[in-house]
Amino acid sequence: xxITAVIPAFNEEQRIADxxxxxQPYVQTIIVVDDGSEDQTAxxxxxxxxxxxxxxxxxxxxxxxxTGIEAARKNNPDVIVTLDADGQHNPEDxxxxxxxxxxxxxxxxxxxxxxxRNRIPFIRRIANGVGNIITFCATGRWVADSQCGFKAFGxxxxxxxxxxxxxxxxxxxxxxxxxxxxxxxxxxxxKVLYSEYTLAKGQSFAGGIRTALKxxxxxxxx
Amino acid sequence: MILxxxxxxxxxxxxxxxxxxxxxxxxxxxxxxEAMLWTVFWGFIAAIALFPQVxxxxxxxxxxxxxxxxxxxxxxxxxxxxxxxxxxxxEALEQRQTRIVRKLTLKNADNDADEES
Numbered sequence: 001x002x003i004t005a006v007i008p009a010f011n012e013e014q015r016i017a018d019x020x021x022x023x024q025p026y027v028q029t030i031i032v033v034d035d036g037s038e039d040q041t042a043x044x045x046x047x048x049x050x051x052x053x054x055x056x057x058x059x060x061x062x063x064x065x066x067t068g069i070e071a072a073r074k075n076n077p078d079v080i081v082t083l084d085a086d087g088q089h090n091p092e093d094x095x096x097x098x099x100x101x102x103x104x105x106x107x108x109x110x111x112x113x114x115x116x117r118n119r120i121p122f123i124r125r126i127a128n129g130v131g132n133i134i135t136f137c138a139t140g141r142w143v144a145d146s147q148c149g150f151k152a153f154g155x156x157x158x159x160x161x162x163x164x165x166x167x168x169x170x171x172x173x174x175x176x177x178x179x180x181x182x183x184x185x186x187x188x189x190x191k192v193l194y195s196e197y198t199l200a201k202g203q204s205f206a207g208g209i210r211t212a213l214k215x216x217x218x219x220x221x222x
Numbered sequence: 223m224i225l226x227x228x229x230x231x232x233x234x235x236x237x238x239x240x241x242x243x244x245x246x247x248x249x250x251x252x253x254x255x256e257a258m259l260w261t262v263f264w265g266f267i268a269a270i271a272l273f274p275q276v277x278x279x280x281x282x283x284x285x286x287x288x289x290x291x292x293x294x295x296x297x298x299x300x301x302x303x304x305x306x307x308x309x310x311x312x313e314a315l316e317q318r319q320t321r322i323v324r325k326l327t328l329k330n331a332d333n334d335a336d337e338e339s
Contacts (some may be wrong), residue, residue, distance in 0.1 A: 196279075
């Protein structure tokens with residue numbers, strides 16, 4: 001089974017090389033989408049063995065993810081896995097995510113950071129809970145960890161996926177796409193490694209509010 | 223119940239809007255959930271047209287009891303529409319910019335691959 005990992009990255013020179021090296025044993029190809037970084041993210045990722053493509057301007061996590069998926073689709077892999085560049089996901093879990101796709105029991109697999117005992121800051125739990133509720137209001141589908149960037153797409157989902165949202169709202173848009181295209185979804189508990197670095201890189205409270213408003217607005221504009 | 227032309231036209235427009243929303247569902251461009259949201263919205267507009275006394279309840283809740291307040295609310299509505307329109311235009315521009323950046327990125331990636339091979 002040919003697996004391609006897509007890692008959107010913005011100013012992640014400190015972590016990206018480690019993430020690429022950690023993911024290499026579990027995938028055949030790694031595509032890092034450098035989303036207009038101002039540091040050495042692209043060089044670090046390339047040196048670690050990833051195939052790097054660069055946005056000339058910072059467009060957001062959603063835009064970078066879709067660019068990576070489009071680039072990956074050209075090689076027609078069996079599975080595309082997306083993961084964050086800050087090192088919060090354990091690449092060993094790629095095997096768990098891919099299993100339902102191998103068994104053909106799912107079209108898309110969502111990681112669930114709350115499905116097992118993980119040390120997650122209280123404020124993050126609240127923020128993710130709010131994200132889940134907004135996603136449910138906008139899509140009608142409940143996903144236990146809708147805002148997680150760690151996902152695996154099977155053949156049907158990867159070819160039908162067409163993300164229009166550029167920012168962090170893309171996670172909700174993926175849930176919406178799963179409803180629209182009637183994808184079978186499976187949620188798999190995974191590990192998460194929160195650190196000061198990871199927390200600093202995440203969305204701010206104001207950013208979260210902005211994301212929520214965009215999601216609600218978009219669900220009316222469609 | 224005697225219906226005025228207004229009470230006939232507005233529900234008709236609402237019906238067309240609801241029918242359009244559900245036709246988008248059947249064409250796989252909108253989810254059932256989104257169509258339900260639109261149905262509630264247009265249904266509410268139609269209900270106000272058919273049963274204007276509903277607005278009496280709204281005036282009690284919002285405090286719009288005189289002409290000055292009505293003018294204020296009307297302009298507030300217009301302002302809301304202008305902001306809504308600007309946000310829509312900004313969204314469209316942002317999406318266009320993203321598409322341009324993506325095309326350029328993928329084109330550059332193809333050129334790099336050609337050079338390597």
